[in-house]
Amino acid sequence: MRKLVGLPIKPPKAEGSDIQLKCNYCINECILSKDDVSYCGLRNISKKETGELPFPSRSKGYIHGYIDANPTNCCNAWFCPAGTSRGYPDYSDYNEPEFGTYSYAAFLYGCTFSCLFCQNYSHKQFQKRHLFDSETLANQIVKNEKITCLCYFGGTPEAQLPFTINLAELILKKIKKQNAVRKFRVCWEWNGSGNKALVDKCMNIAIKTGGNIKFDLKSFDEKLNLALCGVSNSRTLDNFKYLADNYFGTRGKEMPEMSGCTLMVPGYVNHEEVELIATFISEINPDIPYSLLVFHGDYQMRDLSITPRDQALKCLKVAQKYLKNVHLGNKFLLGFS
Ligand code: SF4
Ligand code: SF4
Ligand code: SF4
Incomplete structure (x- = not known):
């Protein structure tokens, strides 16, 4: 593949x-x-250049950015200030979902995993990628005052973390210079495989701005992760625990700093696997939000059906046994409203 x-x-x-x-x-x-x-x-x-890794670097990234009307389909929109009334007035000017505003969706090329079911596999279409510099992007984003948040996703941001940190810092600096009261949140959606020091920096930016971090917890069993995603999940679980132990709850219950999310791949990621993940999260803190996503066939796993309703309900039930804050995403695929 x-x-x-x-x-x-x-x-x-x-x-x-x-x-x-x-x-x-x-x-x-x-x-x-x-x-x-x-x-x-x-x-x-x-492409090696002196002193820095070749492109993408701190100041240049392979990114496809666009604006998305809030509330978006961001995985954490079910509890974030853009999708709810939370975070008002410290992190949002709205005491309701932020209708009429935009999230800047920053799709990053490249991924550190190789999932058979990838639902964003265009990150591998390298012939379509363009290199953008952070200064230009920051100016564009700051200019549009209707943009209230920035979501890094992909692919996965890990392969370009220094670029994402630099771009976020530049935007925040420019906003501070122009308009100190403007709210602007920064979020990351990732597979969690990043360098711990960089991951820590991202969390600090997310916390300060009212943003959050979503971890894809694809499986608990390492062999299953290797089979489905090509790479071990050991770093993902370590980073999840590290960030949760050190930062979860620092902003209070209303504004979770991070969440976990699992795609219920039929026949592979079933209720037994979800129970292991939910136990892992609950042992750190049962208040951490956890989302279960209904699967639909994609990339090299188009031959699989959507998650059977029975499997989804069993997974939901078992997750709720351990965790206080569980959400079912993509439920329209099951015919639920
Ligand atoms: S980028 Fe963050 S604040 Fe904005 S919609 Fe997504 S999760 Fe919510
Ligand atoms: S981590 Fe996400 S983007 Fe990367 S291969 Fe897996 S599903 Fe695709
Ligand atoms: S270590 Fe990770 S981010 Fe760096 S080049 Fe290899 S796969 Fe990409």
Whole structure:
């Protein structure tokens, strides 16, 4: 599957070779030699420049941005200030969902996982990508005062974390200079495989701005994660626990700083798997929001049906046994309103 799109089947580890490029932005920790392409597909040594990783870098990113009317279909819109009355007046000017405003949807190319069921696989269409610089993007975003939040997703932001941090900081600096009272939240939706120090920086920005972070917890069993997503989930679980232990609850119950989310892949991610994930979350804090998503066939798993209603209800029930804040997403696929 990865060969079909020109990607290596495993993270390159060119130890011992003379020319090397090392990246530690995610669990894959690629070490590239001359002809290698990174696991995420975004880096190769021929573009190496002095002092910094080749593009994408801190100041330039492969991104496709567009505005999305609030409330959006962001995975955390069921509890965030854009989709509810929460966060008013500290993080939102609206004591209701933010109708008439926009979220800036920042789709980032490249992914550090390789899921068979990927529902955003256009992140692998590298021939369509363009490199944008953060200064230009920040100016565009700041200029539109109807934009109240920024959502990084993809692919997954991990492969371009320094770029996402830099862009967010630039926007916040420009807003502060122009209009100190404007509310602007920054959120990340990711698979959780990132470098811990960078992940920590993202969380600090999300907390300060009233944003949040959504973790895709694809499975609890590492072998299942390897089978479905090509990469271990060990970093994801570590980062989830680290951020939750250190930051969850710091803004109070009304404004959760982070959430977990699981796609109920028929026959693979069933109620037993969901029970393991829900137990893991509840042992950290049972108030952490958790969303279960109904699956629909995509990418290399188009032959699967949507999540059967029985499986969805069993998963929901078992998650609610452990957690206080459970949500069912994509329920229209099951005919629920
Ligand atoms: S970017 Fe954040 S604040 Fe905006 S809609 Fe998405 S989750 Fe809500
Ligand atoms: S982590 Fe998300 S974007 Fe990346 S391959 Fe998996 S489903 Fe696709
Ligand atoms: S972000 Fe990309 S290049 Fe860096 S370690 Fe991860 S997969 Fe490799």
